[in-house]
Amino acid sequence: MGRTLAEKVWEQHVVRRAEGEPDLLYIDLHLVHEVTSPQAFDGLRMAGRGVRRPDLTIATEDHNVPTVLGPITDPVSKTQVETLRKNCAEFGVRLHPMGDAGQGVVHIIGPQFGLTQPGMTIVCGDSHTSTHGAFGAIAFGIGTSEVEHVLATQTLPAYRPKTMAIEVSGELPVGVTAKDLILAIIAKIGTGGGQGYIVEYRGEAIRKLSMEGRMTVCNMSIEAGARAGLIAPDETTFAYLKGRPHAPAGERWDAAVAYWKSLATDEDAVFDTVVEIDASTLTPFVTWGTNPGQGAPLGGAVPAPEETGDPAAARRALEYMDLTPGTPLREIQVDTVFVGSCTNGRLEDLRAAAEVLRGRRVVTRTLIVPGSMLVKLQAEQEGLHEVFKAAGAEWREAGCSMCLGMNPDTLAPGERSASTSNRNFEGRQGKGGRTHLVSPAVAAATAVTGKLTAPADLAQEI
Amino acid sequence: MEAFTTHTGRAVPLRRSNVDTDQIIPAVWLKQVSRTGFEKGLFSAWREDPEFILNQPAYQGASILVSGPDFGTGSSREHAVWALQQYGFRVVIAERFGDIFRNNATKMGLLPVVLPAGTVEALQTAAEADPELEVTVDLGERQVRWGGESAGFEIDDYTRWRLMEGLDDIGLTLRNADDIAAYENGRQPWLPTTV
Ligand code: SF4
Numbered sequence: 001m002g003r004t005l006a007e008k009v010w011e012q013h014v015v016r017r018a019e020g021e022p023d024l025l026y027i028d029l030h031l032v033h034e035v036t037s038p039q040a041f042d043g044l045r046m047a048g049r050g051v052r053r054p055d056l057t058i059a060t061e062d063h064n065v066p067t068v069l070g071p072i073t074d075p076v077s078k079t080q081v082e083t084l085r086k087n088c089a090e091f092g093v094r095l096h097p098m099g100d101a102g103q104g105v106v107h108i109i110g111p112q113f114g115l116t117q118p119g120m121t122i123v124c125g126d127s128h129t130s131t132h133g134a135f136g137a138i139a140f141g142i143g144t145s146e147v148e149h150v151l152a153t154q155t156l157p158a159y160r161p162k163t164m165a166i167e168v169s170g171e172l173p174v175g176v177t178a179k180d181l182i183l184a185i186i187a188k189i190g191t192g193g194g195q196g197y198i199v200e201y202r203g204e205a206i207r208k209l210s211m212e213g214r215m216t217v218c219n220m221s222i223e224a225g226a227r228a229g230l231i232a233p234d235e236t237t238f239a240y241l242k243g244r245p246h247a248p249a250g251e252r253w254d255a256a257v258a259y260w261k262s263l264a265t266d267e268d269a270v271f272d273t274v275v276e277i278d279a280s281t282l283t284p285f286v287t288w289g290t291n292p293g294q295g296a297p298l299g300g301a302v303p304a305p306e307e308t309g310d311p312a313a314a315r316r317a318l319e320y321m322d323l324t325p326g327t328p329l330r331e332i333q334v335d336t337v338f339v340g341s342c343t344n345g346r347l348e349d350l351r352a353a354a355e356v357l358r359g360r361r362v363v364t365r366t367l368i369v370p371g372s373m374l375v376k377l378q379a380e381q382e383g384l385h386e387v388f389k390a391a392g393a394e395w396r397e398a399g400c401s402m403c404l405g406m407n408p409d410t411l412a413p414g415e416r417s418a419s420t421s422n423r424n425f426e427g428r429q430g431k432g433g434r435t436h437l438v439s440p441a442v443a444a445a446t447a448v449t450g451k452l453t454a455p456a457d458l459a460q461e462i
Numbered sequence: 463m464e465a466f467t468t469h470t471g472r473a474v475p476l477r478r479s480n481v482d483t484d485q486i487i488p489a490v491w492l493k494q495v496s497r498t499g500f501e502k503g504l505f506s507a508w509r510e511d512p513e514f515i516l517n518q519p520a521y522q523g524a525s526i527l528v529s530g531p532d533f534g535t536g537s538s539r540e541h542a543v544w545a546l547q548q549y550g551f552r553v554v555i556a557e558r559f560g561d562i563f564r565n566n567a568t569k570m571g572l573l574p575v576v577l578p579a580g581t582v583e584a585l586q587t588a589a590e591a592d593p594e595l596e597v598t599v600d601l602g603e604r605q606v607r608w609g610g611e612s613a614g615f616e617i618d619d620y621t622r623w624r625l626m627e628g629l630d631d632i633g634l635t636l637r638n639a640d641d642i643a644a645y646e647n648g649r650q651p652w653l654p655t656t657v
Contacts, residue, residue, distance in 0.1 A: 028649075141562050
């Protein structure tokens with residue numbers, strides 16, 4: 001019987017297999033950031049252990065960093081970042097600190113350097129590590145105990161998850177993006193639908209996505225409960241990788257591409273579960289509740305709790321979100337718009353937002369935060385920052401920013417956002433803050449009207 | 463890791479689904495670089511409500527949390543496990559868990575127990591009727607027992623053994639250092655390094 005992409009990559013990384021035990025899996029790349037690593041480095045020190053492969057480990061500062069120029073003023077955040085610097089120096093791990101040209105959100109910098117490649121195993125103490133699956137890698141988030149384990153051994157004991165295929169047939173209509181697609185998938189299978197699975201996204205609509213769009217889709221696999229999501233590498237993948245600083249070159253490139261091509265799921269392979277979605281029926285999608293599965297097409301209305309799969313949860317969510325069933329989603333007023341994060345903080349996302357904002361003015365507080373310093377540089381070379389500034393939006397430095405309430409960019413209690421990030425959990429963007437997850441295009445259009453809006457709605461207004 | 467064999471304690475029912483890790487411990491609490499003090503952050507937003515179940519005197523000292531489905535979804539923060547343990551929980555029972563949370567819990571000796579929805583509901587109702595109810599979670603027997611009732615649960619042999627022995631994963635893996643070195647010799651030449 002044939003094998004799936006995930007099975008091929010997994011098998012290639014089994015260091016040791018024994019009856020009744022999890023596989024011991026080799027890890028090709030370990031990404032580190034300041035939040036989930038300090039206790040892991042402490043553990044190494046206490047046990048007198050070192051980092052086995054500093055050359056397969058890379059660190060950045062992202063969650064705590066302010067996105068306006070200047071030092072970190074919060075003393076606790078500052079200590080955490082300084083602790084990472086000390087640990088990296090002591091254990092010989094390469095670090096991209098604040099201000100460095102290579103700094104950025106951990107899941108943005110791996111791909112941009114070409115460190116993320118097909119067929120690899122990649123981990124990070126961060127659940128959105130699934131992002132890297134866009135290249136056909138098995139990439140998943142781990143906790144601090146596992147971070148310590150990988151630092152010490154470059155391996156991880158793990159059971160191979162079951163496999164799920166999400167077949168996306170048809171083509172995404174104009175104005176419907178990768179973000180809308182993944183929000184619709186999560187609404188369909190639920191926040192627990194992917195638990196225990198590695199998801200492979202397949203089908204015509206997936207093949208047509210850019211690498212950026214694929215990263216957006218894989219990024220939110222975890223919001224459907226799947227630790228990892230991946231996409232078979234193809235010409236789009238190879239074209240993205242070619243020439244990146246850490247990508248193979250010369251003869252090695254040819255050997256690598258030949259191998260990468262062999263990774264695709266065999267025709268006769270069988271998935272444990274198959275989910276089908278028709279992309280051509282999709283429209284811009286937004287969330288109304290407090291988990292990423294609580295979403296609906298923008299053209300719809302806030303649902304009555306009884307209409308949902310989990311009425312008790314919906315009731316609590318609507319109370320927290322201060323929304324009434326039946327309210328058209330397009331009438332929801334927002335205070336703040338955030339474009340950024342590892343879900344939608346790449347160049348293509350900024351271009352999509354700029355296209356909407358060009359020649360218009362925002363009426364909400366609008367933060368545009370590039371996912372890395374390189375994205376910032378590229379956006380500025382294209383003049384996108386001028387578009388944002390002319391529209392009245394704030395153009396920031398790279399970081400996680402308003403994706404989570406850990407740095408100075410937060411929502412005030414009761415404040416409502418349209419956000420291109422990945423989690424609308426209670427308090428995620430700041431205590432009492434209310435989050436609607438949206439695509440970059442919808443975020444930008446919303447900034448223009450102050451209500452949840454698709455770019456197509458704006459065109460009609462002119 | 464603290465070994466887990468059998469634990470008897472009182473249970474607190476948490477009738478919510480999708481208790482994500484941002485609720486278990488909000489991000490502001492993650493700035494600490496130590497491994498202690500996280501109990502203060504446990505459910506910190508919800509605990510501001512005097513009606514919240516953990517604030518009710520009857521449930522003080524309870525050590526078994528019985529939650530709705532999809533407990534521990536969301537971020538990979540192991541701080542969620544530390545916060546639950548440091549607050550005094552030894553066991554969390556739910557119909558489904560977030561994968562990363564469950565993994566983190568078993569690394570730390572906090573036992574995640576999966577029971578069917580109906581059984582979770584029955585246990586919640588029993589703990590509501592009698593907050594003094596004693597519940598025993600027996601890992602050796604893979605069984606939860608309370609007031610004359612009992613329910614079996616599944617856990618793989620390896621994880622059970624590790625938990626019962628309180629074994630350190632890293633130590634176990636390092637016994638296979640030769641296998642790791644051998645694997646490293648055969649890695650594909652084009653794989654990237656970060657240097
Ligand atoms: S941008 Fe958000 S989701 Fe991504 S790593 Fe940062 S905090 Fe996590």
